[in-house]
Amino acid sequence: MKPLESVLLMLFSGLAGTTAAHAAQPQAAAVSPWRLQPVTLARGGGAGTAAAAMPAAPWASHVFALDDGSYEDSIGMGTDTPTATQAGAVWLNRFHVAEAVTVDSISILWPTQAAGTLVGLQANLVVYHDADADGDPGNALRIGSDHLVTIAAVGAFQTYPTSFAVAGAGDLYIGFVDQWALAGGYKPRLFPAALDQSSDQGMSWLAAASTPPTDIVDLGANDLLGTSAQFGVPGNWLIRATATSGVSDVIFRDGFETPDAGVAAGGAARS
Ligand SMILES: [Ca+2]
Ligand SMILES: [Ca+2]
Numbered sequence: 001m002k003p004l005e006s007v008l009l010m011l012f013s014g015l016a017g018t019t020a021a022h023a024a025q026p027q028a029a030a031v032s033p034w035r036l037q038p039v040t041l042a043r044g045g046g047a048g049t050a051a052a053a054m055p056a057a058p059w060a061s062h063v064f065a066l067d068d069g070s071y072e073d074s075i076g077m078g079t080d081t082p083t084a085t086q087a088g089a090v091w092l093n094r095f096h097v098a099e100a101v102t103v104d105s106i107s108i109l110w111p112t113q114a115a116g117t118l119v120g121l122q123a124n125l126v127v128y129h130d131a132d133a134d135g136d137p138g139n140a141l142r143i144g145s146d147h148l149v150t151i152a153a154v155g156a157f158q159t160y161p162t163s164f165a166v167a168g169a170g171d172l173y174i175g176f177v178d179q180w181a182l183a184g185g186y187k188p189r190l191f192p193a194a195l196d197q198s199s200d201q202g203m204s205w206l207a208a209a210s211t212p213p214t215d216i217v218d219l220g221a222n223d224l225l226g227t228s229a230q231f232g233v234p235g236n237w238l239i240r241a242t243a244t245s246g247v248s249d250v251i252f253r254d255g256f257e258t259p260d261a262g263v264a265a266g267g268a269a270r271s
Helices: 003-010
Strands: 039-041 061-064 074-080 084-085 089-099 099-109 124-129 141-143 148-150 155-166 169-178 193-196 204-209 224-227 239-245
Touching: 061 089, 089 124, 089 239, 099 124, 099 169, 124 155, 141 155, 155 239, 193 239
Parallel strands: none
Antiparallel strands: 039 074, 061 239, 074 084, 074 193, 089 169, 089 204, 099 155, 099 239, 124 141, 124 148, 124 169, 204 224
16 A cells, blocks of 8 residues: 555645634645644555445435446555554535435445455444535534444445435535544554545545544544545545435326436535
């Protein structure tokens, strides 16, 4: 695996001091303490293809996906020296909705590991609502509370039922926390986020604290917050979701509803 400190030093020169007051320009400040910080991002090198294409979507659902079904790398936060360890982070895909919805499932493709396995570990599913939809989730509101799920298999999408109720229009940031490693120092070092590098939709995000633990309630309280490209690994996390609109749908005479939205490809136009 190749450490990314040099890339990160460049990309994050400027995040120093952008803590709770984190505003609209996450890369805009002045001095980086990066070399003093113990936790960095690295690649796990795994690759694979999803066994199944999309999670099944019920009628009247939004289907959220950014990836092409195959991942070319896997990514994790942690340390390389003196010992390789993992630190938990918040891995998120951004989507836009024009109305209140309930996120009723989240699907994640867990990547295979060069060493160790994710099977048996518990991840925390998370959803954040950025009502101002300005491309900065630093002030996004976390929806609901911890939703721990067990990783049962790798290399294929695992679909977990959820009930995250989002009150209105805006951007949704949907994903997971590698909860087992949240305190940092976890061994062996694992790479929980499968990355589709065939394209970069600019909608895959990562929030982390350079000194663990990552704040999973207030994303803006973390000194590392940006898109995968801003972390030097452009691409899309293999995180998908479905959501059901809170409004009533058209009912036809034959009794079938029409879907009120199609695939939302990575957040539509911003205001
Ligand atoms: Ca791919
Ligand atoms: Ca915002």
